[in-house]
Amino acid sequence: MWEATKLTLKLAFITTLLLLILGTPIAWWLARSKSFIKEIIGTLVALPLVLPPTVLGLYLLLLLSPQGNFGSWLSEVFGSPFPFSFKGLVVGSVIYSLPFVVQPIRNSFEAIGEHSLEAAASLRASPFDVFFSVALPLARPGILTGSVLGFAHTVGEFGVILMLGGNIPGETKVLSVAIYDYVESLQWQKAHALAGGMIGFSFCVILATTLIERHWRKKSNE
Amino acid sequence: MxxxxxxxxxxxxxxxxxxxxxxxxxxxxxxxxxxxxxxxxxxxxxxxxxxxxxxxxxxxxxxxxxxxxxxxxxxxxxxxxxxxxxxxxxxxxxxxxxxxxxxxxxxxxxxxxxxxxxxxxxxxxxxxxxxxxxxxxxxxxxxxxxxxxxxxxxxxxxxxxxxxxxxxxxxxxxxxxxxxxxxxxxxxxxxxxxxxxxxxxxxxxxxxxxxxxxxxxxxxxxxxxxxxxLPEAAVILEGAMQNFDSKYCLSKISVNGGSLTLSQNLGVVGSRHRLRILAREVGIAKSWQDGDASFLNVLSAIIVDIQPFGEQQATVFLCLGKQANGDVLLARITRKSCDVLQLKEGDEVKALIKSVGLVGVPTVDQAG
Structure with missing residues (x-):
């Protein structure tokens, strides 16, 4: 039980970190670009919102499989195949939770508008400088929401993990899979402990986010 | 350049x-x-x-x-x-x-x-x-x-x-x-x-x-x-402080083609000031004897142009000084007055200024 919890938290932390590094520039580009391709990229990013996790899991499994060209290249570079490993879970989680991180950050970037960015440029800040000194701090609420949603969504992930990772204790057996396992083997008490814990955890996370956001909003409206 | x-x-x-x-x-x-x-x-x-x-x-x-x-x-x-x-x-x-x-x-x-x-x-x-x-x-x-x-x-x-x-x-x-x-x-x-x-x-x-x-x-x-x-047409004149009448607290400012009196103390002699005179604050008289009315600012001027302004009014462009070489003033008067006084270009008249506003600050050298 403890092993599954630890694994889940590790997966969620790594996924959220990668999502912030990857998702923030994507969100910035989506918020600022005027090209038509951005709508196509935006749609691709949003796809995991509507696709059944099994569909995503299936294609990721095929893509990452060492039998394929890309998958065999990947496993050569990283030393071992991706499917049914922790690495594979990270890849799956990043793709599956991408829209939950990109969308709130993109909204925050769009809400900044031209004005502050133009003021920064008129004060000698290069575009790169403007991004770090003005855009990122002003997008703080979106970055917080995005991180929390990405983290929580990864913790609650089930379908993609089962398809891509299977059920290997210590490697791919995360909480959601463990609960499913306990129910299958009729260990109700253990299932309850984990499931109840997840409800409590989710409640606390969302409440905390709301409170922090409210605090920030109040501070900037004062 | x-x-x-x-x-x-x-x-x-x-x-x-x-x-x-x-x-x-x-x-x-x-x-x-x-x-x-x-x-x-x-x-x-x-x-x-x-x-x-x-x-x-x-x-x-x-x-x-x-x-x-x-x-x-x-x-x-x-x-x-x-x-x-x-x-x-x-x-x-x-x-x-x-x-x-x-x-x-x-x-x-x-x-x-x-x-x-x-x-x-x-x-x-x-x-x-x-x-x-x-x-x-x-x-x-x-x-x-x-x-x-x-x-x-x-x-x-x-x-x-x-x-x-x-x-x-x-x-x-x-x-x-x-x-x-x-x-x-x-x-x-x-x-x-x-x-x-x-x-x-x-x-x-x-x-x-x-x-x-x-x-x-x-x-x-x-x-x-x-x-x-424009309805709020005005001119800006630049002038230098000439003297201060401490008895009535009046400052005399010389501009191109005349001098203007302002009822406030504008500081040292020689300091430069910027004055604003609204067209509707300026009247015109054909002749004028000192001491005939309460106007403090009565300046000799030559009419250089007259333009109609709406149905009832006209804008008269006045050049200060008897030789028409000074600053330009605008006067907004009725068309009727224009006709009664028979005003036309080249006429020598008196500009009666009801009020002179001070704007801005003492000006700096503006050679551009």
């Missing part, structure tokens, strides 16, 4: 801009015109925030030509936006330091002290922008722009978003800038009274084209331009 030459040409949506103008070395140049005349667009082109075809040469350096376009952050400008536009995530101090930290300047401490003192910001430094009044925000915005040590200051209607009280609060600071600042200021406005109080030069715009540019006194009194046809 002017150190600043600009030419912009192009379309934004279905708005066409085609302008060519120069700016003097110092002083405030107003970009003036009705809404939709392209004032803000041109200011943004100077800043590089909007890109149109064109040429822009400042101090011998090209900021823009057919092959080159210097991005905004590499132009040594200061830009004051209509709505202050402070960074909400930084304190007043953080906002002020933003530009200061990004310039190469060995005298940053001195600059900081000068500017914060000039705009009276010492007490506001640790506040959040959201806790400032409109006028205070705009003062911070002006200081923030100046702290990036600009070679030209661009101001986009900095008073238009403010209530009348905040405007009154800011104007003295702007007038001080005018005196203390060694860099040219381009000031966008559609408020003639504001321009009269601040500007030395004016670029008059209409539908994306420059219809006149020159000193504000010349443009206001030019019969060819629409300025003299």
């Amino acid at each position: 002017s150190r600043f030459e600009a030419e912009f040409k192009g379309r934004l949506g279905n708005f066409e801009v085609d302008v060519l103008f120069t700016l003097p070395q110092t002083g405030i140049t107003a970009l003036f015109g009705p809404s939709g005349s392209g004032k803000t667009t041109i200011l943004r082109c100077i800043a590089g925030l909007t890109r149109l075809e064109g040429n822009l040469v400042v101090d011998g350096k090209s900021w823009q030509n057919s092959s080159n376009f210097l991005p905004t952050h590499r132009r040594p400008i200061g830009y004051v936006f209509q709505d202050a536009n402070l960074f909400p995530h930084l304190s007043v101090r953080g906002n002020l330091e933003y530009g200061l930290r990004r310039i190469q300047n060995t005298q940053k401490t001195k600059l900081w002290e000068e500017i914060t003192e000039m705009l009276g910001l010492e007490a506001l430094l640790d506040r959040e922008p959201s806790k400032l009044s409109g006028g205070e925000k705009q003062r911070v915005a002006i200081a923030r722009a100046l702290l990036s040590a600009p070679e030209i200051l661009l101001m986009d209607e900095p008073l238009s978003a403010l209530d009348p009280f905040s405007r009154m609060e800011i104007l003295p600071y702007l007038q001080r800038l005018h005196l203390d600042l060694k860099v040219p200021i381009v000031y966008v406005s559609h408020d003639l009274h504001e321009v009269e109080q601040l500007a030395d030069w004016m670029i008059l715009l209409k539908k994306g084209h420059v219809i006149a540019q020159g000193s504000i006194s010349e443009l206001l009194a030019n019969p060819q331009l629409p300025l003299a046809r």
